[in-house]
Amino acid sequence: MVGNGSVESTGPLKGIRVLDWTMWQFGPVSTSMMGDMGADVIKIEALDGDAGRALRRASKLGTGLPGDRNAYFETTNRNKKGIAVNLKTQQGKDIIYKMVETADVFVQNFRQGVAERLGIGYDTLHEINPLMVYGSASGYGPNGPDSALPSFDGCGQARGGLMMSATPVGVKEPSRVSGGVSDQIGAIMLCQGVLAALVARHTQGIGQKVDTSHLSANMWLLGLGISMAMIMGGVDMGAYERKNPRNALANLYMCKDERWIQLMHLQPDRYWESFMTVMGLGHLVNDPRFATMDMRNDHGPELVEALDAAFVTKTFDEWDKIFRSGYDFIYAKVQGITELVDDPQVISNDYITTFDHPTIGPVQMCNHPNIYSETPSGIFREAPELGQHTEEILIDELDYTWDDINDLRDAGVIL
Amino acid sequence: MVNGSNGQPIGPLTGMRVIDWTMWQFGPVSTMMLADLGAEVIKLESLDGDHGRQFGRVGGVQSDMPEGVNAYFEGMNRNKKGIALDLKNPRGVEILYKLVEKSDVFVENFRKGVAERLGVGYDDLKKHNPEIVYGSASGYGPEGPDSHKPAFALTGEARSGALWWAGPNDNVPYQIGVADQAAGIMLSYGVLGAIIAKERYGYGQKVDVSHLGSMMWTRGMQNGISMLQGQEFQRQSSREAGNVLWNYYECSDGEWIAFSMGQSDRYWPIFCKGLNRLELLEDDRYNSMDARYENRAELIALLDEIFKTRTRVEWEKRMLEAGDLIFERVQRTLDLASDPQVIENEYIVDFDHAALGKTKWLQTPVTFSKTPVSTRKMAPAQGENTEELLIELLDYSWDDIAELQGQGVIL
Numbered sequence: 023m024v025g026n027g028s029v030e031s032t033g034p035l036k037g038i039r040v041l042d043w044t045m046w047q048f049g050p051v052s053t054s055m056m057g058d059m060g061a062d063v064i065k066i067e068a069l070d071g072d073a074g075r076a077l078r079r080a081s082k083l084g085t086g087l088p089g090d091r092n093a094y095f096e097t098t099n100r101n102k103k104g105i106a107v108n109l110k111t112q113q114g115k116d117i118i119y120k121m122v123e124t125a126d127v128f129v130q131n132f133r134q135g136v137a138e139r140l141g142i143g144y145d146t147l148h149e150i151n152p153l154m155v156y157g158s159a160s161g162y163g164p165n166g167p168d169s170a171l172p173s174f175d176g177c178g179q180a181r182g183g184l185m186m187s188a189t190p191v192g193v194k195e196p197s198r199v200s201g202g203v204s205d206q207i208g209a210i211m212l213c214q215g216v217l218a219a220l221v222a223r224h225t226q227g228i229g230q231k232v233d234t235s236h237l238s239a240n241m242w243l244l245g246l247g248i249s250m251a252m253i254m255g256g257v258d259m260g261a262y263e264r265k266n267p268r269n270a271l272a273n274l275y276m277c278k279d280e281r282w283i284q285l286m287h288l289q290p291d292r293y294w295e296s297f298m299t300v301m302g303l304g305h306l307v308n309d310p311r312f313a314t315m316d317m318r319n320d321h322g323p324e325l326v327e328a329l330d331a332a333f334v335t336k337t338f339d340e341w342d343k344i345f346r347s348g349y350d351f352i353y354a355k356v357q358g359i360t361e362l363v364d365d366p367q368v369i370s371n372d373y374i375t376t377f378d379h380p381t382i383g384p385v386q387m388c389n390h391p392n393i394y395s396e397t398p399s400g401i402f403r404e405a406p407e408l409g410q411h412t413e414e415i416l417i418d419e420l421d422y423t424w425d426d427i428n429d430l431r432d433a434g435v436i437l
Numbered sequence: 438m439v440n441g442s443n444g445q446p447i448g449p450l451t452g453m454r455v456i457d458w459t460m461w462q463f464g465p466v467s468t469m470m471l472a473d474l475g476a477e478v479i480k481l482e483s484l485d486g487d488h489g490r491q492f493g494r495v496g497g498v499q500s501d502m503p504e505g506v507n508a509y510f511e512g513m514n515r516n517k518k519g520i521a522l523d524l525k526n527p528r529g530v531e532i533l534y535k536l537v538e539k540s541d542v543f544v545e546n547f548r549k550g551v552a553e554r555l556g557v558g559y560d561d562l563k564k565h566n567p568e569i570v571y572g573s574a575s576g577y578g579p580e581g582p583d584s585h586k587p588a589f590a591l592t593g594e595a596r597s598g599a600l601w602w603a604g605p606n607d608n609v610p611y612q613i614g615v616a617d618q619a620a621g622i623m624l625s626y627g628v629l630g631a632i633i634a635k636e637r638y639g640y641g642q643k644v645d646v647s648h649l650g651s652m653m654w655t656r657g658m659q660n661g662i663s664m665l666q667g668q669e670f671q672r673q674s675s676r677e678a679g680n681v682l683w684n685y686y687e688c689s690d691g692e693w694i695a696f697s698m699g700q701s702d703r704y705w706p707i708f709c710k711g712l713n714r715l716e717l718l719e720d721d722r723y724n725s726m727d728a729r730y731e732n733r734a735e736l737i738a739l740l741d742e743i744f745k746t747r748t749r750v751e752w753e754k755r756m757l758e759a760g761d762l763i764f765e766r767v768q769r770t771l772d773l774a775s776d777p778q779v780i781e782n783e784y785i786v787d788f789d790h791a792a793l794g795k796t797k798w799l800q801t802p803v804t805f806s807k808t809p810v811s812t813r814k815m816a817p818a819q820g821e822n823t824e825e826l827l828i829e830l831l832d833y834s835w836d837d838i839a840e841l842q843g844q845g846v847i848l
Binding site (some may be wrong): 059 | 439448449450451452453461462466470474488492499500502509511512513523559576577579580581582583584588589590591592593594595596597600601602604605609610611612613614615617618619622624625626627629630631632633634636637638640641642643644645646649650651653655656657658659660661662663664665667668669670671674675683685687689691693695696697698699700709741759761763764765766768769770771772773774776777778779780781782784785789791793796797798801802803804805806807808813827
């Protein structure tokens with residue numbers, strides 16, 4: 023177990039201070055990943071809060087939790103402290119400027135121009151703290167005709183090609199990969215950009231701005247397919263056809279218990295004879311239709327039909343047991359995400375972990391996916407309530423007094 | 438532009454050296470990203486090479502190219518130098534140890550136990566360089582009953598739940614094809630975290646990343662909600678969308694337009710203006726988020742009809758004029774290279790490839806203001822830089838080279 027439920031963090035970013043002026047998912051996930059890695063993340067919100075706090079429904083799932091908590095917000099904002107400040111007041115800006123003096127990282131995901139209008143753009147903050155890394159998330163990148171356009175998850179999937187590449191062959195309607203993946207990969211790339219800039223700060227002594235976008239991150243998630251298409255001079259890899267695959271030994275089949283199994287033999291010649299024999303299809307091993315990989319491509323549908331008929335004779339567990347008895351086949355069980363909680367592999371590696379949430383009690387959460395042998399990442403604290411740590415941060419970190427706090431509250435600068 | 442053949446790196450990892458003992462995609466993508474960021478990456482291959490060099494076909498696409506170049510291999514091994522060594526020969530392992538002494542990072546993606554058998558596991562290498570960051574890729578993570586199980590990308594998608602992320606709600610799994618790439622991204626990210634820890638605390642460590650964990654994280658927000666609520670998200674076709682403003686519609690020219698507005702009450706009036714159907718605002722079947730959810734079937738059918746009356750370009754123009762809406766065209770891979778937004782941000786760059794001439798490449802998608810990423814070098818031919826590295830970096834002589842070649846240790 024990593025350090026769950028403890029406020030003491032252990033990760034590789036322990037001691038790094040991150041100012042997180044983000045909302046919705048793209049920005050917040052990137053900074054919660056920094057929090058997972060041990061950074062001290064301070065979420066800065068306007069007095070009416072991150073709009074994600076009020077997202078009542080994600081797709082068709084309700085997000086309400088006991089204690090007026092929200093599953094969407096909790097998931098994307100763990101491991102942060104919270105401060106609520108009115109950035110439209112000068113005193114509010116001063117609070118940010120003071121925090122910037124000692125911060126290592128500032129992250130924002132507002133539309134191009136918003137930060138500058140409020141006086142917290144890169145140039146302004148870079149002058150206050152030249153070594154600070156400024157991470158910036160956008161829909162379409164810092165340059166180009168659409169750089170100021172708004173964007174949410176689906177836009178990046180649409181423009182970046184992910185949607186079409188997940189669309190089955192012969193289906194006309196684009197297939198959206200379930201919502202959130204586009205934001206999530208954007209967040210992962212933004213966090214990675216910030217990490218690399220922290221390395222450059224240490225080794226080269228420079229602070230800088232790092233930009234990542236929905237468009238670029240979604241393209242990168244499809245990186246190999248896009249690169250190959252470009253290198254080959256414009257051949258789209260196309261989507262996947264289960265009933266007419268290029269390689270029937272790297273394909274999906276349904277077992278007797280309606281559990282699907284994914285085969286993944288990229289070197290099919292190596293496995294052809296042993297696999298077909300184990301499947302009870304030994305009579306096809308030397309069938310001239312299937313003599314070479316290319317011929318099996320040409321006769322894909324017939325081969326899939328034979329394998330379909332073979333797989334439905336046994337349950338997944340029965341096949342699994344046979345495949346494990348001395349063969350070296352490459353395959354996996356097709357699972358749904360609520361099955362992950364009981365997967366011994368998930369449990370052994372702590373990919374889902376139990377966190378004792380002070381308001382809603384013990385809950386399971388998707389843990390940080392990398393395992394560090396010396397500096398474990400983990401879940402150290404729940405998402406902050408709006409402005410939960412405003413007083414603590416102003417008094418302990420920025421030397422404001424209780425009198426100042428009262429003044430600021432009266433002036434509508436803080437909550 | 439910072440891209441050119443064999444230019445000097447200027448990225449955030451300039452000065453870092455990475456030993457890349459990986460093959461296929463998961464490992465190679467992770468180290469290519471470190472190379473894009475400016476690290477000197479030395480790809481270490483056995484004498485018969487990364488099997489990815491021989492990968493004849495990917496999906497439906499032939500990957501063999503002129504001059505022995507392979508598009509699959511090329512796509513994730515650019516910016517690297519190459520060295521070929523027989524690690525089953527003690528003299529080959531000795532060369533590796535010498536490289537490790539002079540390096541910051543070592544990355545491998547072989548099955549659990551292979552590295553240890555050859556004497557290049559984490560415990561072996563840290564004896565030669567205690568500060569080494571050792572990145573390790575696996576299908577299922579370092580612990581647990583399946584930690585030894587072989588894996589390729591789709592096994593990771595299958596096990597992690599990802600085959601239920603896309604496609605219609607028809608109880609058949611559909612693949613997305615991103616597990617190796619997602620896991621490669623997470624591995625390079627993990628290595629960066631450990632480099633920071635090394636720079637700050639002065640110790641190395643092992644970082645483990647798996648297909649399973651990475652794919653779970655790629656859909657982390659929704660998986661997180663599912664865990665908190667104990668409920669699975671159901672796949673849906675656009676005909677069943679819970680929010681009609683978070684959906685996509687086919688236009689009269691067969692092109693699709695996607696809308697992405699979670700705050701549907703805020704945007705509904707502007708959207709109706711863009712449609713030129715202001716009367717919908719008065720219709721109490723549709724005038725709130727909940728009402729639209731209740732009556733989504735008939736509303737989506739109506740919107741389908743409306744969108745089929747104009748081309749996508751016309752709709753884009755109307756929606757832009759209506760006000761502040763969040764929408765996008767649905768593109769295909771081959772649309773990307775001519776997208777001005779892609780070009781201006783250098784998400785795809787032109788590169789003058791020594792064997793292929795002018796080609797287009799996808800670049801690591803993070804824009805650094807001072808230390809840009811770059812595409813500098815084509816993928817190495819097998820063992821391309823063996824002699825250079827042995828002589829310049831490790832102080833071997835030409836006589837040593839001849840001897841090692843004679844013994845079959847290097848190519």
